[in-house]
Amino acid sequence: MAIKTEPFILNIGPQHPSTHGVFRLRATLDGEVVVDVEPVIGYLHRGIEKLAEGRTYTQNIPFTDRLDYLASITNNLAYVLAVEKLAEVKVPERAEYLRVITAEMMRIASHLMAVGFFLNDLGAMMTPVLYMWREREKLLDLFEMVCGQRLTYNYMRIGGVSHDIPEEFLPALKRFVAEMPGFIDEYDQLLAGNEILLVRSKGVGVLPEELAINSAASGPVLRASGVKWDIRRADPYSIYDRFDFDIPVGSAGDCYDRYWVRVQEMRQSVRILEQAIPQLPEGEVCAEVPRLLRPPVGEVYGHIEAPKGELGFYLVSDNSIAPYRFRIRPPTLINLTALKDMVIGWKVADLIITFGSIDVCLGEIDR
Amino acid sequence: MKFERYGIGIAKGMALTFKHLFRPPITVQYPEEKLVVSRRIRGNELVWYPDRCTGCATCAKSCPQGNIEIVTHVGDENNYVVDKFEVDTGRCMFCGLCVESCPYEALAMGLSYERAQYRRGQLVLSKEELRLSDVRQPSGYARPKIEATLPEQSLLVNWDREKGGQKLSLVPLSKKRGRGV
Numbered sequence: 001m002a003i004k005t006e007p008f009i010l011n012i013g014p015q016h017p018s019t020h021g022v023f024r025l026r027a028t029l030d031g032e033v034v035v036d037v038e039p040v041i042g043y044l045h046r047g048i049e050k051l052a053e054g055r056t057y058t059q060n061i062p063f064t065d066r067l068d069y070l071a072s073i074t075n076n077l078a079y080v081l082a083v084e085k086l087a088e089v090k091v092p093e094r095a096e097y098l099r100v101i102t103a104e105m106m107r108i109a110s111h112l113m114a115v116g117f118f119l120n121d122l123g124a125m126m127t128p129v130l131y132m133w134r135e136r137e138k139l140l141d142l143f144e145m146v147c148g149q150r151l152t153y154n155y156m157r158i159g160g161v162s163h164d165i166p167e168e169f170l171p172a173l174k175r176f177v178a179e180m181p182g183f184i185d186e187y188d189q190l191l192a193g194n195e196i197l198l199v200r201s202k203g204v205g206v207l208p209e210e211l212a213i214n215s216a217a218s219g220p221v222l223r224a225s226g227v228k229w230d231i232r233r234a235d236p237y238s239i240y241d242r243f244d245f246d247i248p249v250g251s252a253g254d255c256y257d258r259y260w261v262r263v264q265e266m267r268q269s270v271r272i273l274e275q276a277i278p279q280l281p282e283g284e285v286c287a288e289v290p291r292l293l294r295p296p297v298g299e300v301y302g303h304i305e306a307p308k309g310e311l312g313f314y315l316v317s318d319n320s321i322a323p324y325r326f327r328i329r330p331p332t333l334i335n336l337t338a339l340k341d342m343v344i345g346w347k348v349a350d351l352i353i354t355f356g357s358i359d360v361c362l363g364e365i366d367r
Numbered sequence: 368m369k370f371e372r373y374g375i376g377i378a379k380g381m382a383l384t385f386k387h388l389f390r391p392p393i394t395v396q397y398p399e400e401k402l403v404v405s406r407r408i409r410g411n412e413l414v415w416y417p418d419r420c421t422g423c424a425t426c427a428k429s430c431p432q433g434n435i436e437i438v439t440h441v442g443d444e445n446n447y448v449v450d451k452f453e454v455d456t457g458r459c460m461f462c463g464l465c466v467e468s469c470p471y472e473a474l475a476m477g478l479s480y481e482r483a484q485y486r487r488g489q490l491v492l493s494k495e496e497l498r499l500s501d502v503r504q505p506s507g508y509a510r511p512k513i514e515a516t517l518p519e520q521s522l523l524v525n526w527d528r529e530k531g532g533q534k535l536s537l538v539p540l541s542k543k544r545g546r547g548v
């Protein structure tokens with residue numbers, strides 16, 4: 001006697017620990033096998049793009065903090081770089097270095113969260129994530145020292161950064177940079193050879209190279225699929241062309257490679273910090289920019305390599321004090337479009353870890 | 368997936384976890400023990416100095432949220448007299464742009480960070496509530512002179528792993544500067 005089966009629709013989220021925020025996945029299942037997934041987004045929509053059209057260029061900087069709130073500095077940076085391109089502002093040397101230093105610190109902090117929570121989704125409940133939070137906490141302390149907040153930094157300004165670093169900053173950062181490789185080794189000892197991790201993530205949620213390119217994926221998700229594309233190298237912004245670093249690429253494009261690429265990128269960020277700290281010049285930290293900046297009529301697209309991928313800002317100016325159009329290209333929204341192709345045919349538990357390995361941030365997806 | 372010797376990776380991880388059992392804790396018991404916050408903390412709302420404020424409303428114009436409401440009239444010496452200076456801190460996002468833009472240093476961010484209230488209306492602060500007081504101290508954000516007088520921030524990086532123990536500087540309970548306590 002044949003058993004009659006029919007597909008079953010499972011709602012994951014919006015309030016669910018594995019959805020990294022308020023995100024809903026409508027998964028169609030055949031038994032335990034995923035047949036279809038449909039992301040439902042918009043729970044955190046605040047209309048930032050519209051709000052920004054009513055505010056001056058400087059007033060929009062704190063709004064960019066609230067996109068990917070786990071990496072606010074890079075959001076600030078992408079936005080101010082776009083405005084500077086539009087208004088042709090020259091940034092002082094010291095500010096450029098401070099931007100690179102803080103952006104790389106941010107990349108480490110964001111990847112620590114990504115890797116930690118990926119393991120959380122895998123079932124390694126809270127142990128790895130707390131190890132990684134310890135290091136992230138040190139970085140947050142340093143950010144707090146520089147710009148007074150731990151999450152929404154609002155540090156970049158058009159033409160530079162808002163404050164110079166205090167005296168105690170560099171010794172503390174040097175200490176962090178010196179001990180960080182040891183901690184990354186510790187994570188490797190804890191995780192890289194762990195059989196459970198390997199079995200659960202190797203070959204799971206594969207994103208083939210071609211599909212990764214066609215779906216416009218970026219960041220660690222793209223690089224894990226074997227594409228050597230990093231905007232810091234491909235279209236250097238700020239002063240990244242002065243530093244020596246490698247671009248780690250994966251080969252299989254599976255969950256394990258995405259995890260591995262992130263860990264290696266942390267090592268590379270530490271390398272950039274090691275080079276940038278001794279080179280830091282003295283001088284001004286912000287150029288003279290009128291408070292009510294009126295960039296010339298025109299449009300601009302500025303993009304950077306944010307921890308999660310290519311973060312772009314498209315701005316249109318009509319020579320008034322506020323942008324005429326303010327459009328964000330959030331990396332994780334676009335990486336998320338590839339999720340369906342990655343998970344079909346896998347089990348529900350694999351759906352969760354594949355979703356975790358994309359490293360989404362809902363503040364950025366919904367905007 | 369095949370492994371030559373299954374379990375080695377897990378054992379290595381367990382060894383590390385075991386080592387952690389003997390590491391002294393780096394956490395603190397929050398309400399009783401408090402860490403020293405950054406000198407530039409963008410903490411509790413704002414601190415307003417009526418004697419320095421000219422009523423120019425630069426701060427109100429630079430606020431992205433339009434939180435600051437200022438009403439003035441022209442006084443005897445052809446100056447502005449501030450009748451109303453009200454900040455709706457329920458909508459404030461602590462960006463600090465108002466403090467950065469004030470040309471007379473009449474505004475500073477606050478130092479404390481415990482600001483829960485029972486009602487939303489209590490978050491709208493009037494001229495009197497924004498003044499300097501025991502519980503409303505200014506932080507050094509964009510105010511280097513104040514910054515120099517504040518104690519050093521406790522940093523987890525400076526926590527001494529070799530010697531162990533709690534090396535973070537703490538503010539004892541009696542000296543806390545919170546509001547509404």
Ligand code: SF4
Nearest residue numbers: 420421423424426469
């Ligand atoms: S900018 Fe400063 S001086 Fe002007 S109204 Fe605001 S607080 Fe007063």
Ligand code: SF4
Nearest residue numbers: 430459460462463465
């Ligand atoms: S901190 Fe920012 S949001 Fe708050 S009142 Fe000042 S400018 Fe407005």
